[in-house]
Amino acid sequence: MKLVNGFDLMDYAKKYHHVLPAFNTTNLEMTYAIARGLMEANLPGYIQISSNNLRLSNPRIISLIAQDAVKTSETPIALHLDHGKSFEDVKACVDAGFTSIMIDASHLPFEENVKECRRAVEYCHFYGIPVEAELGALQGKEEDVVNEAECKTDPDMVADFVERTGCDLLAVSVGNVHGLCLNPKIDIPLLTRIDEISSVPLVLHGGSGIPKEVIWEAKKHGLIKINYGSDLRKEYIRTFGEAYEANHNEHDVIHLSVESVDNVSRKAKELVTMINEN
Numbered sequence: 196m197k198l199v200n201g202f203d204l205m206d207y208a209k210k211y212h213h214v215l216p217a218f219n220t221t222n223l224e225m226t227y228a229i230a231r232g233l234m235e236a237n238l239p240g241y242i243q244i245s246s247n248n249l250r251l252s253n254p255r256i257i258s259l260i261a262q263d264a265v266k267t268s269e270t271p272i273a274l275h276l277d278h279g280k281s282f283e284d285v286k287a288c289v290d291a292g293f294t295s296i297m298i299d300a301s302h303l304p305f306e307e308n309v310k311e312c313r314r315a316v317e318y319c320h321f322y323g324i325p326v327e328a329e330l331g332a333l334q335g336k337e338e339d340v341v342n343e344a345e346c347k348t349d350p351d352m353v354a355d356f357v358e359r360t361g362c363d364l365l366a367v368s369v370g371n372v373h374g375l376c377l378n379p380k381i382d383i384p385l386l387t388r389i390d391e392i393s394s395v396p397l398v399l400h401g402g403s404g405i406p407k408e409v410i411w412e413a414k415k416h417g418l419i420k421i422n423y424g425s426d427l428r429k430e431y432i433r434t435f436g437e438a439y440e441a442n443h444n445e446h447d448v449i450h451l452s453v454e455s456v457d458n459v460s461r462k463a464k465e466l467v468t469m470i471n472e473n
């Protein structure tokens with residue numbers, strides 16, 4: 196199967212009542228592992244990569260790897276840009292064959308956030324690609340955990356934001372935290388309120404550590420996509436770390452890389468199955 200267009204993936208999820216996991220990749224091994232996890236579970240989802248992680252490769256290379264990784268898939272898989280940091284990154288990913296895009300201008304003042312999102316939406320919609328935008332900066336930097344400041348999405352801004360940006364998915368901040376956070380307090384009443392107002396489906400970042408019961412509840416209130424980064428990264432790093440702990444002279448990169456693909460794909464399969472159990 197080819198990489199699936201993001202709009203088609205969302206339609207598929209709605210039709211069959213799935214929540215779509217979006218698994219963060221960094222490199223070749225993780226990309227193959229994510230595709231394999233989804234294929235073995237026979238459930239749909241996203242392979243995604245953040246602007247930050249693209250520093251290691253580039254959108255064209257990740258796109259080619261992803262296309263190869265899904266070629267035997269019988270379940271729909273899209274390739275998504277996570278936390279697109281600039282219009283240039285958005286454009287580079289669309290041009291490279293990504294099938295879904297996030298623009299993250301949530302750190303900017305509201306009006307500038309709207310303007311940046313609108314610009315990305317106009318470009319992506321021309322090519323028939325959906326755009327995720329974020330309102331209410333999420334706690335934690337993309338890859339570290341910060342548990343402080345309250346910065347939840349203000350429901351009163353949702354309708355205006357969605358309408359003016361033209362976004363197709365809305366990432367919300369309802370107590371979810373980037374990084375591995377055990378038992379984050381997801382504000383279901385707030386999510387419910389946002390869902391009542393929002394004309395587009397909702398996205399939760401920072402899925403690692405959120406109990407399945409909370410995800411099932413969120414699914415009843417507009418959740419269509421949930422991001423998992425830390426859970427898979429941990430599996431990847433653990434594979435190499437344990438080998439090094441066991442033998443400081445370990446040098447069998449290929450064997451460990453194959454093992455890391457096994458471990459990451461097992462985790463991806465477990466997560467996609469778990470969130471769709473109910």
Ligand SMILES: [Zn+2]
Nearest residue numbers: 373400401422
């Ligand atoms: Zn995120």
